[in-house]
Amino acid sequence: MLAIIGGSGLTQLSNMEIERREVVRTPFGEPSGALVFGRMCNEPVVFLARHGYGHTIPPHLVNYRANIWALKDARVSGIVSVASVGGIRAELAPGTLMVPxxxxxxxxxRKSTFFEGGDTPVRHIDFTHPYDQALRQRLLAAISAAGEHAVDGGVYASTQGPRLETAAEINRLDRDGADIVGMTGMPEAALARELDLPYAAIGVVVNYAAGRWSSEAGIHFPDIEIVLQESMLRVRNVLECLCRV
Known part of the structure; x- marks a missing residue:
């Protein structure tokens, strides 16, 4: 059973046949919301809205540990994260999909590990390649099957939020080699690795990053909403195809 974590613009899956909602508790507190179990294209899936169903939880206050632990307890086979991001490179225009x-x-x-000493031995994970390659390839195949195009590979810069970045900060990220910028990629990816859960992400570019091209003078939030609505329809189609591949 695949898990889907929805970010900004994807607080529910309208194309999912819901079977039940389950409120869970974990040793690390409560997840962002109830786990929603159901089927998509007749395949079992579980959905979790990262920011809560009213989008009320800011990125720095998401209980990432509870979210990942709850999905592990649900015995999911892997996690696909959907995240809204800003494009740092000229070719990463609003509406672009990327699989970093x-x-x-x-x-x-942020609470970034399940292993904090005490009676629990510290676990050092290999994070050379932070995303699961097999799940990435499956996601890319689903994007192609949906008739979409995605940039295969790229560097996701995970910033603190909830404010957007300054133009100088984006210039720094550019010098560091980042291609897209978001606020929720970490510690989510590392926590999944600690629990041996395959994890991949699809970044939906909803705006150029601060100081870049159409965002040179500032971020225009109404434009982001328009791109979000259109892009998340495409992402829902991709997720349907993901359940088939």
Whole structure:
């Protein structure tokens, strides 16, 4: 059973046949919301809205540990994250889909591991390749089957939020080698690795990053909403195809 974590613009899956909602507790507190179990294209899936169903939880306050633990307890076979991002490169215009293969973590103060000492031995994970390659390829195949195009590979910069970045910060991320910028990629990916859960992400570019091209003078939020609505319809079709491949 595949798990889908929805970010901004994807707080529910209208093309999912819901069977039940389950409120769960974990040793790390409560997840962002109830786990929604159901079927998509007759395949079992579980959905979790990362920011809550009213989009009320900011990126730095998401209980990432509870979310990942709850999905592990649900015995999912892997996790696909859907995230709205800003494009740092000129070719990553609003509406572009990317399946990143690397990540840089700029977040701070977040609970980023399940292993914090005490009676639990520390576990060091290999994070050379932060996304599961097999699940990435499956996601890319689904994007192609849906008649969409995605950029295969790229560096996701995970920033603290909830504010967007300054133009100078984006210039720094560019120098660091980042292609897209979002706020929720970490510690989510690392926590999944700690629990041996295959994890991949699809980044939906909803705006150029601060100081870049159409965002040179500032971010225009009404434009983001328009791109979100159109792009998430495409993503829902991709997820349907993902259940078939």
């Amino acid at each position: 293969d690397q990540i840089i973590d700029y977040t701070w103060g």
